[in-house]
Amino acid sequence: MKIKNPILPGFNPDPSIIRVGNTYYIANSTFEWFPGVRLHSSKDLVHWKLLPSILDSKELIDMTGDPSSGGVWAPDLSYADGKFWLVFSDVKVVEGPFKDCINYLTTADNIMGPWSKPIKLDATGFDASLFHDTDGKKYLVQQTWDQREYKNTFNGITLTELDSNSLRLLPQTRKVIYKGTDVKVVEGPHLYKINGYYYLFAAQGGTSWSHQEIVARSKSLVPGSFVIEPGAPFITNFDTPDFGLQKQGHGSLVNTPDDEWYYASLCGRPWHHKNESSWDPRGWCTLGRETSIQKVEWDSENWPRIVGGHGGLINVPSPKVGTAYSTKKRNNSRYDGFSSSRLDNEWQTLRQPFTDKLGYIKGNKLILKGNQSLSSIFDVSLLASRWQAFNFDATTKIKYDPYSYQQMAGLVNFYNDKHYSWIFITYDEQTNHKVIEVAQNDNNVYTSFLKEKAIEIPENCEDVWFKTCVRKYHYYYMYSFDGKNWQKVPIDLDAAILSDDYVMQTSGGFFTGAMVGLASVDCTGFELPAEFDYFDYKELDEKLL
Structure with a gap:
């Protein structure tokens, strides 16, 4: 093993x-x-x-x-x-x-x-x-x-x-x-x-x-x-x-009951666009800084050395002793139907706990109250979990009835308050209809991609399904009015914008990683709620794409 x-x-x-x-x-x-x-x-x-x-x-x-x-x-x-x-x-x-x-x-x-x-x-x-x-x-x-x-x-x-x-x-x-x-x-x-x-x-x-x-x-x-x-x-x-x-360094040492030694380190797995060098810059780590483990041996002078050389190995010899939790193939796909009043361990919020101030779970539905924008560092109704694979689909079903363009709720890909994108339901005061918009914040340059061509939601449609499809180098959004027939929004977004390496070009805070989740914003201050039926995160095999 x-x-x-x-x-x-x-x-x-x-x-x-x-x-x-x-x-x-x-x-x-x-x-x-x-x-x-x-x-x-x-x-x-x-x-x-x-x-x-x-x-x-x-x-x-x-x-x-x-x-x-x-x-x-x-x-x-x-x-x-x-x-x-x-x-x-x-x-x-x-x-x-x-x-x-x-x-x-x-x-x-x-x-x-x-x-x-x-x-x-x-x-x-x-x-x-x-x-x-x-x-x-x-x-x-x-x-x-x-x-x-x-x-x-x-x-x-x-x-x-x-x-x-x-x-x-x-x-x-x-x-x-x-x-x-x-x-x-x-x-x-x-x-x-x-x-x-x-x-x-x-x-x-x-x-x-x-x-x-x-x-x-x-x-x-x-x-x-x-x-x-x-x-x-x-x-x-x-x-x-x-x-x-790449980036291995900061970490700590541990020994096994059999006195074998291992070192856990942060690491990154960069990719690069086809027109870029793979050496300088080395690429974009959209999954953030991850954790690796390397085996350690002690030389004749009692100095610790990484087995396989100081660059480490992908496949590392495991300890002689140990009982596995599971032998299943590792895959972090998950489905949350909000059947429990307590959030599962994968969910995280920004800066504060998930309380009634942000939302609640009721009747197998996640209710997110409209709060401040995704650019705020205070009260943000965003429930998110990590990108854990380079290729995945994340899907949700939402019920939302905005009456102002300042009210928005939907599916988000998020790095920080200056770097994110989302597909969301909002209100168009020109047509008096609910519409679907896709927007991106790139180092605080906010772009609404659809503008006057925002997708109108049919009058008799109570629920809307949203999907984000992440394909390593880029990602895009899809929508459906019945959960079966999907339409792609014809905008491919550069995934690099959600990487440590992109953010570090303009910021001293570039230490997290891309997240995907659900959000509700109400800049009117009336806290209009959005109702989410489920969240489905499904990792894909790159070889099958």
């Missing part, structure tokens, strides 16, 4: 992996999406099960007003003293000289919760992790942010002791233990004690094509004592441009 990469397809970056007994857990960043911290478990590192997210209430995380790609960064999951520990950042600023990130700590006796009310730790920098030393001491290890314009903003890795009783940091113990290399942008630190050495794993080079992970070690935690691993970086794809996985 092999581990097939990526193990967590779609927007699942910054993996923090641990093992408790014979179960592995991975926590991933969720940024502005609620609930915070995506969580998976596995028995064999091959098959992964999605668990409820950890930060599932406003008491645990309040992201109101957080910018796109702000919010929950790089959660660190650990297990010590008979309980789970989670450190996470809530980032309030993503662009400019300041970050304004707050680091919190929450604990739980059980991975399923309940989790304690978060304790504020500090705001020194992001990507904080908790190290439990063998002598019982605990330390917060983190990237250090420097706002001074004459310094590099990534100012090394800071270590601060945590009082085990009060769970408060001891500021007087703070010290920078590692400054990084000339590659710069050192971040995402994790500290381990193995065979008498402190091993520091840290990312550098930024989270794009030059991303990499380095390893340094020391016999003590004295500043300046860490020695860098000789040779190439521990893992990188900077010099493997033709490999199927």
Whole structure:
């Protein structure tokens, strides 16, 4: 049996992996999406099960007003003293000289919760992790942010002791233990004690094509004592441009009950248009930053090395021991008929929980109240889940009765508040009819494609079916008035616009991935509801297209 990469397809970056007994857990960043911290478990590192997210209430995380790609960064999951520990950042600023990130700590006796009310730790920098030393001491290890314009903003890795009783940091113990290399942008630190050495794993080079992970070690935690691993970086794809996985770096280490070692890393799978080079730029990662796993062996000098070379492998040898959750072929297709009052774990909302403020489920229908536009960073009635394949169809059935062009509801493909598109029902005041429109926001340039040629909905038609067809390089929308006969809206949209790599050209916040979902907007302020009957996400085999 092999581990097939990526193990967590779609927007699942910054993996923090641990093992408790014979179960592995991975926590991933969720940024502005609620609930915070995506969580998976596995028995064999091959098959992964999605668990409820950890930060599932406003008491645990309040992201109101957080910018796109702000919010929950790089959660660190650990297990010590008979309980789970989670450190996470809530980032309030993503662009400019300041970050304004707050680091919190929450604990739980059980991975399923309940989790304690978060304790504020500090705001020194992001990507904080908790190290439990063998002598019982605990330390917060983190990237250090420097706002001074004459310094590099990534100012090394800071270590601060945590009082085990009060769970408060001891500021007087703070010290920078590692400054990084000339590659710069050192971040995402994790500290381990193995065979008498402190091993520091840290990312550098930024989270794009030059991303990499380095390893340094020391016999003590004295500043300046860490020695860098000789040779190439521990893992990188900077010099493997033709490999199927790119951007590998930021991640964490885990060992099996049989003392085999593995490294979970973020990664990307770019594609490129036919008229573009596959090397520079390397393409567009519409599925965002995903999670890969690579096997690790220790060389004769006790340095960790990636099996297969520092670029990694697609198919990785699995552990000798492990019991699979399932042997079914992996496919993330799903159907939601809204038969439960509780949303399934794949759904996420923007910045706040799904409450009556946004909508509710009643009589096997999802009711979304009309709220602010998709360009808002406050009250947005958008229920979305990840693109997890390059080719898929997503379908819904909607009942909606707008009386103003400011009222819109439909099916959305979404990256952030400046990059999205949708097909929706609205009202045309010129014809006094409900119509179908398709629109796109491209870096805040909003385009209504149909305009005066918007598709008129027949008078006797109560329900409308919408479908989006994503075909790796492009995607389009379809509609139906009976759920059987479909018409394509003759507009092909460039999928690259919904990628990290496109957004990073104009924004400092480019860390999520494309999402697909359902939305209701009412700019009149009267909260007109839209009724959705179901959501069907069906992944397609690229070979059959």
